[in-house]
Amino acid sequence: MxxxxxxxxxxxxxxxxxxxxxxxxxxxxxxxxxxxxxxxxxxxxxxxxxxxxxxxxxxxxxxxxxxxxxxxxxxxxxxxxxxxxxxxxxxxxxxxxxxxxxxxxxxxxxTPPGGDDDDPExxxxxxxxxxxxxxxxxxxxxxxxxxxxxxxxxxxxxxxxxxxxxxxxxxxxxxxxxxxxxxxxxxxxxxxxxxxxxxxxxxxxxxxxxxxxxxxxxxxxxxAITQSEDLARRVPEPDTHDEIARLASTTNETLAALETSVERQRRFVADASHELRSPIASLRTQLEVAAAHPELLDLDGAVEDTVRLQRLAADLLLLARLDAGERPNDAKVDLAGLAREEAEGRTGVTVDAEPVDVAGSRGQLGRVLANLLDNAQRHARSAVTVHVRREGDRAVVGVADDGDGVPDGDRERIFERFVRLDAARSRDDGGAGLGLAIARDVAVRHGGTLTAGRGPAGGALFELRLPLA
Structure with a gap:
């Protein structure tokens, strides 16, 4: 039955x-x-x-x-x-x-008529x-x-x-x-x-x-999609404009998002493997030379490759946590004090900040500021300026340099993972192209935005906007 x-x-x-x-x-x-x-x-x-x-x-x-x-x-x-x-x-x-x-x-x-003595009722x-x-x-x-x-x-x-x-x-x-x-x-x-x-x-x-x-x-x-694992296929959408048509449309949107996510993951794995290969190969070469000729050991270079490998692994781990939907803490963070801490010890960096508090993870927000400062110092000619201010219900952090700036057509592409605009630049000088991607992901997780524009000195200006605590 x-x-x-x-x-x-x-x-x-x-x-x-x-x-x-x-x-x-x-x-x-x-x-x-x-x-x-x-x-x-x-x-x-x-x-x-x-x-x-x-x-x-x-x-x-x-x-x-x-x-x-x-x-x-x-x-x-x-x-x-x-x-x-x-x-x-x-x-x-x-x-x-x-x-x-x-x-x-x-x-x-x-009885004759009229001779009845019964009650008439x-x-x-x-x-x-x-x-x-x-x-x-x-x-x-x-x-x-x-x-x-x-x-x-x-x-x-x-x-x-x-x-x-x-x-x-x-x-x-x-x-x-x-x-x-x-x-x-x-x-x-x-x-x-x-x-x-x-x-x-x-x-x-x-x-x-x-x-x-x-x-x-x-x-x-x-x-068929499940059996073939071909996420490029789509389900048929009827022309009825009813609930079933909306179900098919939503299913196709889900498949498109899943396809994008899987493709992004594949590209991420491929790029991460490629980026890890260089420091590992360099470190292996130095160790093999040292094993054959101890007197030729470049200890500083080995340590530098190891540190670079460690930073890259840390960046990949943070990205994996962000992709997994890890929620930031709700602790109160003083952006002005955090900006001064990250700028301390950096040459040519000045900070102009007013006290502004936001809610979030101090460690992740510090990582955003550090990445923005690293990027600004890498492209600045001589000076980097950090501004922290309040605009309405938002806290705004601006990091500007006096370099060549970012072309208009690349101001969104630079936030993609493993993207570096200067292809001729060596990896030792330019990094792996994960810093800005991590910074934007952290900003979005905190309910904010991170955009690139043109600074007052003609260089790049990165503005981080976060809701006030």
Missing amino acids: RRLFGSVRARATLGATLVVAVALVAAGAAVLLSLRSNLIGEAGTQAERSARAVASELAAGTPYDKLSGLDGDDGPVQVLDEHKRLVAASEDLERISGTDSDRVKPQPAA EAGEALEPGEISGESVFSNGSATIDGQAQDYRFAAVEVETHDRGHLTVYAGSPLAAEHGAVRTALTVMLIGFPLLLGVVAAVTWLVTRRALRPVEGIRREMA
């Missing part, structure tokens, strides 16, 4: 069919009850009309054997006196139920001679006339006569039309409802199948 209804299509079809089935049963029951009530009401009206016609004749003094309603054509009629004794009945009446008397043949009166409503009661009492019963048994709706009407006392007229109207109409309606429902449910189920199945067809296409394409 679970496997049978394991698909969305099957569950949607079942749910829609059940909802429609419940609605049809409720509507059918309401229709049958309403139809039955209306037909019974019509039968009661007809019975009351017949009873009042007989009562009118009795009020006018018509003898029992001359009453026009006793022929049985419109239904059974009984006339009872105030003692519930049958005094008149329809011709050919063989059996009756549902009235105050089940007798079918009139009985002779036990027992006879019903107090009426004047010749007056017919305005109220009718209805009941259901059955009767057999001339061998034909039927169900009837009976109406009872009271009348006060001049010479025969208080009488009650019972007249019945057949319920055969009501029974036939209800049976017909029920038969139509029993045949039509299953057919309608079948149509609803089929339409729901087809509509759901068509609506979910793009989802199956997305699933197949995703399975």
Whole structure:
């Protein structure tokens, strides 16, 4: 059973069919009850009309054997006196139920008219001679006339006569039309409802199948992408502009971001391997020379290569942590004091700072300032200037040099990893091209920005903007 209804299509079809089935049963029951009530009401009206016609004749003094309603054509009629004794009945009446008397043949009166000492309230409503009661009492019963048994709706009407006392007229109207109409309606429902449910189920199945067809296409394409590991492929996007189309669009955006991330990771690994190869090869060469000729050992060069290798490894580790989404601390950091600390001991660096506090990691923000200062000193002719100020709700740190500056077309590219604008520059002088990439990543992790522009002295100007603590 679970496997049978394991698909969305099957569950949607079942749910829609059940909802429609419940609605049809409720509507059918309401229709049958309403139809039955209306037909019974019509039968009661007809019975009351017949009873009042007989009562009118009795009020006018018509003898029992001359009453026009006793022929049985419109239904059974009984006339009872105030003692519930049958005094008149329809011709050919063989059996009756549902009235105050089940007798079918009139009985002779036990006492003469006017000799009754019973309480008149027992006879019903107090009426004047010749007056017919305005109220009718209805009941259901059955009767057999001339061998034909039927169900009837009976109406009872009271009348006060001049010479025969208080009488009650019972007249019945057949319920055969009501029974036939209800049976017909029920038969139509029993045949039509299953057919309608079948149509609803089929339409729901087809509509759901068509609506979910793009989802199956997305699933197949995703399975193919997973199997082939080709992130350049994309899932088909339907032209329906609905939720499924938005799902396909979001899936393609996710695949594009994943492809970019994987490509960036591959390029990062390749560039890191290339950058690590040079210091490792240099260090190995020096050690091999030292092993063969100890007197030729360049100890300072070996130490320099080792330090460079250590810094590169530290940069790669920090980038890996940033890519993993490591959240910075929320400690309060004095940017002015941090700028003075990083500038201390550096030649040609001046600091102009006002006290500004931000929230974040002191170590990572110090690394940003150190990288910016290293980059500025590498390209400056003689001077580097650091400004720390407050602008609205932001703290701004500006690092400017008097070098050649950064071309407009390269002011974003320099923040990419392993990018160095001067290709002819040696790696020993220029670094690995990770400093600015690390600085921007740290700035973004702290909710800020890092941009490159033109400084007042014509060189490069790097501005770090961070939210105030």
